Amino acid sequence: MACEQWRGKFDAYVDGELDPAEATSLGAHLRGCASCAADVLERAQMKRSVQMAGKRYRASPELRSRIAKSVAVKPRREAGWFWKILAVPALCVLILSVAVNLYVRHESERRQLVYSELADLHVSALASAAPVDVISTDRHTVKPWFQGKIPFSFNLPELQGSEFTLLGGRVTYLAQTPGAHLIYQVRKHEVSVFIFQDRGEETGGLPSGLAHALSFNEENWTQNGLRYFVVGDVGEADIEKLSKLLRDAH
Amino acid sequence: MKETEERVSATTFEELAMPLFDQLYNFARWLTQDTAEAEDLVQETYVKALRGFSSFQLGTNFRAWMYRILRNSFLSSRTGLKTMVAIDGETEEGLLPAESTTPESILIAQVDREGVQEALADLPVPFREILLLCEVEEMSYQEIAETLAIPIGTVMSRLSRARKALRNLVQKKNEGGRHGV
Numbered sequence: 001m002a003c004e005q006w007r008g009k010f011d012a013y014v015d016g017e018l019d020p021a022e023a024t025s026l027g028a029h030l031r032g033c034a035s036c037a038a039d040v041l042e043r044a045q046m047k048r049s050v051q052m053a054g055k056r057y058r059a060s061p062e063l064r065s066r067i068a069k070s071v072a073v074k075p076r077r078e079a080g081w082f083w084k085i086l087a088v089p090a091l092c093v094l095i096l097s098v099a100v101n102l103y104v105r106h107e108s109e110r111r112q113l114v115y116s117e118l119a120d121l122h123v124s125a126l127a128s129a130a131p132v133d134v135i136s137t138d139r140h141t142v143k144p145w146f147q148g149k150i151p152f153s154f155n156l157p158e159l160q161g162s163e164f165t166l167l168g169g170r171v172t173y174l175a176q177t178p179g180a181h182l183i184y185q186v187r188k189h190e191v192s193v194f195i196f197q198d199r200g201e202e203t204g205g206l207p208s209g210l211a212h213a214l215s216f217n218e219e220n221w222t223q224n225g226l227r228y229f230v231v232g233d234v235g236e237a238d239i240e241k242l243s244k245l246l247r248d249a250h
Numbered sequence: 251m252k253e254t255e256e257r258v259s260a261t262t263f264e265e266l267a268m269p270l271f272d273q274l275y276n277f278a279r280w281l282t283q284d285t286a287e288a289e290d291l292v293q294e295t296y297v298k299a300l301r302g303f304s305s306f307q308l309g310t311n312f313r314a315w316m317y318r319i320l321r322n323s324f325l326s327s328r329t330g331l332k333t334m335v336a337i338d339g340e341t342e343e344g345l346l347p348a349e350s351t352t353p354e355s356i357l358i359a360q361v362d363r364e365g366v367q368e369a370l371a372d373l374p375v376p377f378r379e380i381l382l383l384c385e386v387e388e389m390s391y392q393e394i395a396e397t398l399a400i401p402i403g404t405v406m407s408r409l410s411r412a413r414k415a416l417r418n419l420v421q422k423k424n425e426g427g428r429h430g431v
Contacts, residue, residue, distance in 0.1 A: 011410055015384065017391050046417065047385050053366035054386035059275035063289050067271065067296050071264045 003029075003036050010036075014043045114174070119216045121172055122192040122231045125181060131190075132168030132183055142169045142182065150178045154195050154226055157249035163187060164242055184242060191232030191242055198227040219243045263303045266312050267296065273387060274320055280382055281324050283371060291327065295320040314389070314396040321379065321397065330375075369419035377412035384409055 006029055012018045013026050030037045125131045134145040139156035147153070149171050159166060165185045172181035172194065179196035217239045220229040230243050274295060279288040299306075299319050306315055324330040370378055383389045383397060394405045 011413065012391075012406070015391070015409075043413070046413065049363065049366050050370065050381055050385040050416070051388075053363050053370060054280070054382050055276060056367060057276045057279035057288070059272065059289070059292065063275070063292065064271055067293060068264075068268060070293075071267060071296055071300050 133170040135168040155249040157245035189234045194229040196227045317397040
Protein backbone atom coordinates (compact mmCIF):
# COMPACT_ATOMS: atom_id res chain seq x y z
CA MET A 1 0.00 0.00 0.00
CA ALA A 2 1.27 3.48 -0.80
CA CYS A 3 2.12 6.01 1.91
CA GLU A 4 -0.81 8.17 0.85
CA GLN A 5 -3.27 5.42 1.63
CA TRP A 6 -1.71 4.68 4.99
CA ARG A 7 -1.68 8.28 6.09
CA GLY A 8 -5.41 8.34 6.73
CA LYS A 9 -4.98 5.57 9.26
CA PHE A 10 -2.17 7.10 11.29
CA ASP A 11 -4.50 8.61 13.91
CA ALA A 12 -6.41 5.39 14.37
CA TYR A 13 -3.09 3.54 14.60
CA VAL A 14 -1.78 5.85 17.30
CA ASP A 15 -5.12 5.65 19.13
CA GLY A 16 -5.02 1.86 19.03
CA GLU A 17 -8.23 1.72 17.02
CA LEU A 18 -6.96 -0.20 14.00
CA ASP A 19 -7.82 -3.85 13.88
CA PRO A 20 -4.84 -6.12 14.66
CA ALA A 21 -4.24 -7.24 11.07
CA GLU A 22 -4.15 -3.70 9.74
CA ALA A 23 -1.99 -2.52 12.61
CA THR A 24 0.50 -5.28 11.84
CA SER A 25 0.76 -4.37 8.17
CA LEU A 26 1.03 -0.67 8.96
CA GLY A 27 3.77 -1.49 11.45
CA ALA A 28 5.62 -3.36 8.71
CA HIS A 29 5.25 -0.38 6.39
CA LEU A 30 6.56 2.01 9.01
CA ARG A 31 9.71 -0.06 9.47
CA GLY A 32 10.52 0.48 5.83
CA CYS A 33 9.30 4.07 5.35
CA ALA A 34 11.15 6.83 7.18
CA SER A 35 8.76 9.66 6.36
CA CYS A 36 5.66 7.77 7.49
CA ALA A 37 7.48 6.63 10.59
CA ALA A 38 8.36 10.25 11.39
CA ASP A 39 4.74 11.29 10.90
CA VAL A 40 3.43 8.56 13.19
CA LEU A 41 6.09 9.35 15.78
CA GLU A 42 5.10 13.00 15.73
CA ARG A 43 1.43 12.08 16.23
CA ALA A 44 2.31 9.76 19.06
CA GLN A 45 4.39 12.43 20.74
CA MET A 46 1.66 14.96 20.27
CA LYS A 47 -0.82 12.57 21.80
CA ARG A 48 1.51 12.06 24.71
CA SER A 49 2.03 15.77 25.29
CA VAL A 50 -1.71 16.49 25.16
CA GLN A 51 -2.23 13.68 27.62
CA MET A 52 0.26 15.20 30.03
CA ALA A 53 -0.87 18.76 29.46
CA GLY A 54 -4.50 17.79 29.81
CA LYS A 55 -4.08 16.41 33.30
CA ARG A 56 -3.94 19.84 34.69
CA TYR A 57 -6.60 20.58 37.24
CA ARG A 58 -7.19 19.17 40.65
CA ALA A 59 -10.37 19.67 42.60
CA SER A 60 -10.28 21.05 46.09
CA PRO A 61 -10.63 18.48 48.86
CA GLU A 62 -13.68 20.42 50.04
CA LEU A 63 -15.53 19.82 46.80
CA ARG A 64 -14.66 16.15 46.89
CA SER A 65 -15.91 15.70 50.42
CA ARG A 66 -19.02 17.75 49.73
CA ILE A 67 -19.93 15.60 46.76
CA ALA A 68 -18.94 12.38 48.46
CA LYS A 69 -21.26 13.31 51.29
CA SER A 70 -24.12 14.09 48.94
CA VAL A 71 -23.96 10.73 47.18
CA ALA A 72 -23.04 8.67 50.24
CA VAL A 73 -25.45 6.08 51.56
CA LYS A 74 -26.99 7.88 54.48
CA PRO A 75 -27.60 5.88 57.63
CA ARG A 76 -30.69 8.06 58.28
CA ARG A 77 -30.51 7.30 61.95
CA GLU A 78 -32.52 10.34 63.05
CA ALA A 79 -35.37 9.42 60.78
CA GLY A 80 -35.09 5.70 61.33
CA TRP A 81 -37.10 5.34 64.53
CA PHE A 82 -39.89 7.45 63.17
CA TRP A 83 -40.30 5.29 60.12
CA LYS A 84 -40.00 2.12 62.12
CA ILE A 85 -42.77 3.20 64.44
CA LEU A 86 -44.85 4.05 61.43
CA ALA A 87 -43.82 1.00 59.46
CA VAL A 88 -44.79 -1.67 61.97
CA PRO A 89 -48.51 -0.84 62.15
CA ALA A 90 -48.52 -0.09 58.45
CA LEU A 91 -47.07 -3.50 57.76
CA CYS A 92 -49.60 -5.14 60.06
CA VAL A 93 -52.43 -3.38 58.27
CA LEU A 94 -50.99 -4.41 54.96
CA ILE A 95 -50.62 -8.07 55.91
CA LEU A 96 -54.07 -8.10 57.43
CA SER A 97 -55.68 -6.50 54.41
CA VAL A 98 -53.92 -8.92 52.09
CA ALA A 99 -55.08 -11.83 54.21
CA VAL A 100 -58.64 -10.55 54.38
CA ASN A 101 -58.64 -9.89 50.69
CA LEU A 102 -57.37 -13.39 49.95
CA TYR A 103 -59.91 -14.92 52.28
CA VAL A 104 -62.76 -12.93 50.78
CA ARG A 105 -61.69 -13.81 47.29
CA HIS A 106 -61.30 -17.46 48.21
CA GLU A 107 -64.69 -17.43 49.87
CA SER A 108 -66.39 -15.81 46.94
CA GLU A 109 -64.73 -18.25 44.56
CA ARG A 110 -65.87 -21.15 46.68
CA ARG A 111 -69.35 -19.72 46.89
CA GLN A 112 -69.46 -19.13 43.18
CA LEU A 113 -68.36 -22.72 42.68
CA VAL A 114 -71.20 -24.09 44.82
CA TYR A 115 -73.74 -21.83 43.15
CA SER A 116 -72.68 -22.75 39.67
CA GLU A 117 -72.62 -26.42 40.58
CA LEU A 118 -76.18 -26.14 41.85
CA ALA A 119 -77.18 -24.27 38.74
CA ASP A 120 -75.59 -27.06 36.70
CA LEU A 121 -77.53 -29.68 38.63
CA HIS A 122 -80.73 -27.74 38.08
CA VAL A 123 -80.14 -27.33 34.35
CA SER A 124 -78.94 -30.87 33.72
CA ALA A 125 -81.92 -32.34 35.57
CA LEU A 126 -84.36 -30.29 33.50
CA ALA A 127 -82.52 -31.15 30.31
CA SER A 128 -82.57 -34.88 30.96
CA ALA A 129 -85.24 -37.15 29.55
CA ALA A 130 -86.31 -38.04 33.05
CA PRO A 131 -85.87 -34.97 35.20
CA VAL A 132 -87.24 -36.69 38.23
CA ASP A 133 -87.10 -40.28 39.46
CA VAL A 134 -90.23 -40.02 41.52
CA ILE A 135 -92.98 -38.35 39.61
CA SER A 136 -95.59 -37.09 41.91
CA THR A 137 -97.30 -33.92 42.93
CA ASP A 138 -98.00 -35.44 46.27
CA ARG A 139 -95.52 -34.61 48.97
CA HIS A 140 -96.59 -37.68 50.85
CA THR A 141 -95.38 -39.79 47.95
CA VAL A 142 -92.21 -37.92 47.28
CA LYS A 143 -90.91 -37.68 50.83
CA PRO A 144 -91.04 -41.41 51.62
CA TRP A 145 -89.44 -42.20 48.26
CA PHE A 146 -86.20 -40.74 49.59
CA GLN A 147 -86.14 -43.03 52.62
CA GLY A 148 -83.08 -45.23 52.50
CA LYS A 149 -81.69 -43.28 49.57
CA ILE A 150 -80.39 -40.31 51.54
CA PRO A 151 -79.16 -40.25 55.14
CA PHE A 152 -81.71 -37.74 56.39
CA SER A 153 -85.37 -36.85 56.30
CA PHE A 154 -87.08 -33.54 55.61
CA ASN A 155 -90.48 -31.90 55.52
CA LEU A 156 -92.19 -30.68 52.40
CA PRO A 157 -94.78 -27.90 52.38
CA GLU A 158 -98.46 -28.14 51.66
CA LEU A 159 -98.84 -26.35 48.34
CA GLN A 160 -102.54 -26.05 48.20
CA GLY A 161 -103.55 -22.49 47.50
CA SER A 162 -100.08 -21.56 46.22
CA GLU A 163 -98.88 -21.14 42.66
CA PHE A 164 -96.34 -23.90 43.12
CA THR A 165 -96.69 -27.48 42.01
CA LEU A 166 -94.40 -30.31 42.99
CA LEU A 167 -93.22 -32.24 39.93
CA GLY A 168 -91.16 -34.86 41.67
CA GLY A 169 -87.74 -35.62 43.06
CA ARG A 170 -84.41 -37.36 42.52
CA VAL A 171 -81.28 -38.13 44.45
CA THR A 172 -78.42 -35.78 43.75
CA TYR A 173 -74.90 -35.17 44.92
CA LEU A 174 -73.08 -32.05 45.90
CA ALA A 175 -69.44 -32.39 46.85
CA GLN A 176 -69.77 -36.15 47.28
CA THR A 177 -72.73 -35.69 49.58
CA PRO A 178 -76.05 -37.26 48.71
CA GLY A 179 -79.09 -35.06 48.93
CA ALA A 180 -82.62 -34.54 47.72
CA HIS A 181 -83.35 -32.65 44.55
CA LEU A 182 -87.00 -31.57 44.26
CA ILE A 183 -88.47 -29.87 41.26
CA TYR A 184 -91.33 -27.45 41.59
CA GLN A 185 -93.19 -25.65 38.90
CA VAL A 186 -94.47 -22.12 38.99
CA ARG A 187 -96.11 -20.60 35.93
CA LYS A 188 -94.31 -22.98 33.54
CA HIS A 189 -90.97 -22.33 35.24
CA GLU A 190 -89.15 -25.08 37.03
CA VAL A 191 -87.48 -24.36 40.31
CA SER A 192 -85.08 -26.77 41.97
CA VAL A 193 -84.90 -27.28 45.67
CA PHE A 194 -81.79 -29.00 46.97
CA ILE A 195 -81.58 -30.35 50.47
CA PHE A 196 -78.31 -31.57 51.94
CA GLN A 197 -77.02 -32.30 55.37
CA ASP A 198 -75.28 -29.20 56.60
CA ARG A 199 -71.79 -30.57 56.81
CA GLY A 200 -69.98 -27.34 57.25
CA GLU A 201 -67.15 -27.17 54.82
CA GLU A 202 -68.79 -27.32 51.43
CA THR A 203 -72.10 -25.81 52.22
CA GLY A 204 -72.05 -24.53 55.78
CA GLY A 205 -69.76 -21.59 55.17
CA LEU A 206 -72.09 -20.11 52.64
CA PRO A 207 -73.96 -17.05 53.71
CA SER A 208 -77.68 -17.51 53.76
CA GLY A 209 -79.81 -15.36 51.55
CA LEU A 210 -80.38 -14.53 47.96
CA ALA A 211 -77.72 -14.83 45.35
CA HIS A 212 -77.28 -14.84 41.62
CA ALA A 213 -75.29 -17.28 39.55
CA LEU A 214 -75.39 -17.64 35.78
CA SER A 215 -78.56 -15.53 35.75
CA PHE A 216 -80.31 -17.92 38.11
CA ASN A 217 -81.70 -16.71 41.34
CA GLU A 218 -80.77 -18.65 44.38
CA GLU A 219 -81.68 -18.67 48.03
CA ASN A 220 -80.25 -20.83 50.73
CA TRP A 221 -80.54 -21.32 54.44
CA THR A 222 -79.89 -23.82 57.16
CA GLN A 223 -82.70 -25.40 59.12
CA ASN A 224 -82.66 -28.36 61.50
CA GLY A 225 -79.15 -29.28 60.39
CA LEU A 226 -80.16 -29.27 56.78
CA ARG A 227 -78.98 -26.96 54.10
CA TYR A 228 -81.64 -25.81 51.65
CA PHE A 229 -80.95 -24.30 48.23
CA VAL A 230 -83.67 -22.96 45.98
CA VAL A 231 -82.49 -22.36 42.41
CA GLY A 232 -84.42 -21.25 39.38
CA ASP A 233 -84.78 -18.78 36.55
CA VAL A 234 -87.84 -17.25 38.13
CA GLY A 235 -87.84 -13.91 39.87
CA GLU A 236 -86.54 -13.34 43.35
CA ALA A 237 -90.05 -12.99 44.66
CA ASP A 238 -91.01 -16.52 43.59
CA ILE A 239 -87.79 -17.94 44.97
CA GLU A 240 -88.48 -16.25 48.28
CA LYS A 241 -92.09 -17.41 48.30
CA LEU A 242 -91.11 -21.02 47.75
CA SER A 243 -88.37 -20.69 50.31
CA LYS A 244 -90.82 -19.44 52.85
CA LEU A 245 -93.17 -22.37 52.16
CA LEU A 246 -90.29 -24.78 52.65
CA ARG A 247 -89.15 -23.09 55.83
CA ASP A 248 -92.63 -23.26 57.27
CA ALA A 249 -93.19 -26.87 56.28
CA HIS A 250 -93.74 -29.42 59.00
CA MET B 251 -38.60 -2.59 50.44
CA LYS B 252 -38.31 0.66 48.52
CA GLU B 253 -35.79 1.93 50.99
CA THR B 254 -33.66 -1.17 50.54
CA GLU B 255 -33.66 -0.71 46.81
CA GLU B 256 -32.68 2.91 47.17
CA ARG B 257 -29.93 1.91 49.49
CA VAL B 258 -28.57 -0.66 47.08
CA SER B 259 -28.63 1.73 44.16
CA ALA B 260 -27.09 4.49 46.24
CA THR B 261 -24.26 2.19 47.27
CA THR B 262 -23.67 1.19 43.70
CA PHE B 263 -23.82 4.77 42.49
CA GLU B 264 -21.31 5.92 45.05
CA GLU B 265 -18.99 3.07 44.18
CA LEU B 266 -19.22 3.76 40.48
CA ALA B 267 -19.23 7.53 40.50
CA MET B 268 -16.70 8.61 43.12
CA PRO B 269 -13.65 7.10 41.36
CA LEU B 270 -14.45 9.38 38.40
CA PHE B 271 -14.38 12.51 40.53
CA ASP B 272 -10.89 13.78 39.69
CA GLN B 273 -11.22 13.15 35.97
CA LEU B 274 -14.66 14.75 35.85
CA TYR B 275 -13.41 17.81 37.64
CA ASN B 276 -10.42 18.13 35.32
CA PHE B 277 -12.74 17.83 32.31
CA ALA B 278 -15.21 20.33 33.77
CA ARG B 279 -12.42 22.78 34.51
CA TRP B 280 -11.15 22.50 30.95
CA LEU B 281 -14.62 23.09 29.57
CA THR B 282 -15.55 26.03 31.77
CA GLN B 283 -12.10 27.59 32.12
CA ASP B 284 -13.19 28.67 35.56
CA THR B 285 -12.79 27.08 38.98
CA ALA B 286 -16.11 28.11 40.52
CA GLU B 287 -18.04 27.13 37.43
CA ALA B 288 -16.25 23.83 37.24
CA GLU B 289 -17.13 23.09 40.85
CA ASP B 290 -20.78 23.91 40.24
CA LEU B 291 -20.77 21.81 37.11
CA VAL B 292 -19.32 18.77 38.83
CA GLN B 293 -21.74 19.14 41.69
CA GLU B 294 -24.66 19.46 39.30
CA THR B 295 -23.45 16.40 37.41
CA TYR B 296 -23.41 14.26 40.53
CA VAL B 297 -26.80 15.46 41.66
CA LYS B 298 -28.35 14.77 38.25
CA ALA B 299 -26.62 11.43 37.89
CA LEU B 300 -27.74 10.25 41.32
CA ARG B 301 -31.27 11.31 40.58
CA GLY B 302 -31.25 9.63 37.19
CA PHE B 303 -29.31 6.57 38.26
CA SER B 304 -32.42 4.39 38.22
CA SER B 305 -32.70 5.06 34.50
CA PHE B 306 -29.07 4.13 33.93
CA GLN B 307 -28.85 0.58 32.66
CA LEU B 308 -26.22 -1.44 34.41
CA GLY B 309 -23.89 -3.06 31.95
CA THR B 310 -23.80 -0.01 29.70
CA ASN B 311 -20.94 2.45 29.85
CA PHE B 312 -21.19 4.31 33.13
CA ARG B 313 -18.22 6.57 32.44
CA ALA B 314 -19.63 7.72 29.11
CA TRP B 315 -22.97 8.27 30.84
CA MET B 316 -21.41 10.50 33.52
CA TYR B 317 -19.43 12.51 30.97
CA ARG B 318 -22.53 12.93 28.89
CA ILE B 319 -24.43 14.33 31.86
CA LEU B 320 -21.58 16.69 32.67
CA ARG B 321 -21.30 17.81 29.08
CA ASN B 322 -25.05 18.33 28.67
CA SER B 323 -25.14 20.33 31.88
CA PHE B 324 -22.28 22.41 30.58
CA LEU B 325 -23.98 22.95 27.23
CA SER B 326 -27.09 24.26 28.94
CA SER B 327 -25.08 26.57 31.19
CA ARG B 328 -24.51 30.16 30.24
CA THR B 329 -20.85 29.61 29.46
CA GLY B 330 -21.64 26.47 27.52
CA LEU B 331 -24.19 28.18 25.33
CA LYS B 332 -21.66 30.83 24.46
CA THR B 333 -18.70 28.60 23.81
CA MET B 334 -20.19 25.66 21.99
CA VAL B 335 -19.73 26.79 18.44
CA ALA B 336 -20.78 24.74 15.50
CA ILE B 337 -17.95 23.29 13.50
CA ASP B 338 -18.34 24.05 9.85
CA GLY B 339 -18.00 21.40 7.24
CA GLU B 340 -18.01 18.49 9.61
CA THR B 341 -18.69 15.33 7.69
CA GLU B 342 -20.69 12.57 9.22
CA GLU B 343 -18.73 9.73 7.78
CA GLY B 344 -15.59 10.04 5.71
CA LEU B 345 -12.34 11.21 7.14
CA LEU B 346 -10.79 14.40 5.99
CA PRO B 347 -7.89 14.08 3.62
CA ALA B 348 -4.88 13.21 5.68
CA GLU B 349 -2.46 15.92 6.62
CA SER B 350 1.09 15.41 5.68
CA THR B 351 3.40 16.35 8.48
CA THR B 352 5.92 18.97 7.68
CA PRO B 353 9.37 18.68 9.18
CA GLU B 354 8.68 21.76 11.29
CA SER B 355 5.71 20.19 12.93
CA ILE B 356 7.90 17.43 14.29
CA LEU B 357 9.33 20.06 16.56
CA ILE B 358 5.90 20.64 18.05
CA ALA B 359 6.19 17.53 20.08
CA GLN B 360 9.03 19.10 21.91
CA VAL B 361 6.99 22.10 22.85
CA ASP B 362 6.64 22.58 26.53
CA ARG B 363 3.68 21.46 28.51
CA GLU B 364 2.57 25.00 29.16
CA GLY B 365 2.44 25.74 25.45
CA VAL B 366 0.19 22.76 24.81
CA GLN B 367 -2.03 23.79 27.69
CA GLU B 368 -2.39 27.26 26.29
CA ALA B 369 -3.18 25.90 22.87
CA LEU B 370 -5.75 23.50 24.30
CA ALA B 371 -7.44 26.34 26.15
CA ASP B 372 -7.55 28.38 22.96
CA LEU B 373 -9.19 25.61 20.94
CA PRO B 374 -12.93 25.78 20.30
CA VAL B 375 -14.77 23.69 22.86
CA PRO B 376 -15.79 20.88 20.47
CA PHE B 377 -12.12 20.33 19.57
CA ARG B 378 -10.91 20.74 23.13
CA GLU B 379 -13.39 18.28 24.56
CA ILE B 380 -12.79 15.57 22.01
CA LEU B 381 -9.03 15.78 22.49
CA LEU B 382 -9.45 15.57 26.25
CA LEU B 383 -11.75 12.55 25.98
CA CYS B 384 -9.39 10.80 23.61
CA GLU B 385 -5.96 11.66 25.03
CA VAL B 386 -6.58 12.40 28.69
CA GLU B 387 -9.51 10.13 29.43
CA GLU B 388 -8.19 7.58 26.97
CA MET B 389 -11.67 6.79 25.76
CA SER B 390 -12.16 4.56 22.77
CA TYR B 391 -13.82 6.01 19.68
CA GLN B 392 -16.93 4.11 20.69
CA GLU B 393 -16.99 5.67 24.15
CA ILE B 394 -16.40 9.12 22.69
CA ALA B 395 -19.27 8.55 20.28
CA GLU B 396 -21.53 7.61 23.22
CA THR B 397 -20.42 10.56 25.32
CA LEU B 398 -20.83 13.15 22.59
CA ALA B 399 -23.83 11.41 21.03
CA ILE B 400 -22.29 11.48 17.55
CA PRO B 401 -21.48 8.70 15.08
CA ILE B 402 -18.02 7.11 15.13
CA GLY B 403 -17.27 8.55 11.71
CA THR B 404 -17.77 12.03 13.14
CA VAL B 405 -15.57 11.15 16.10
CA MET B 406 -12.75 10.28 13.72
CA SER B 407 -13.12 13.32 11.50
CA ARG B 408 -13.55 15.73 14.38
CA LEU B 409 -10.55 14.24 16.15
CA SER B 410 -8.49 14.65 13.04
CA ARG B 411 -9.51 18.29 12.68
CA ALA B 412 -8.97 18.94 16.37
CA ARG B 413 -5.43 17.58 16.15
CA LYS B 414 -4.69 19.66 13.14
CA ALA B 415 -6.06 22.76 14.83
CA LEU B 416 -4.02 22.09 17.94
CA ARG B 417 -0.90 21.49 15.88
CA ASN B 418 -1.39 24.79 14.11
CA LEU B 419 -1.90 26.66 17.35
CA VAL B 420 1.13 25.13 18.97
CA GLN B 421 3.15 25.84 15.88
CA LYS B 422 2.04 29.46 15.91
CA LYS B 423 2.96 29.81 19.54
CA ASN B 424 6.29 28.18 18.86
CA GLU B 425 7.05 30.52 16.06
CA GLY B 426 5.87 33.49 18.07
CA GLY B 427 8.04 32.39 20.93
CA ARG B 428 11.03 31.99 18.67
CA HIS B 429 10.42 35.34 17.10
CA GLY B 430 10.15 36.79 20.52
CA VAL B 431 13.60 35.48 21.47
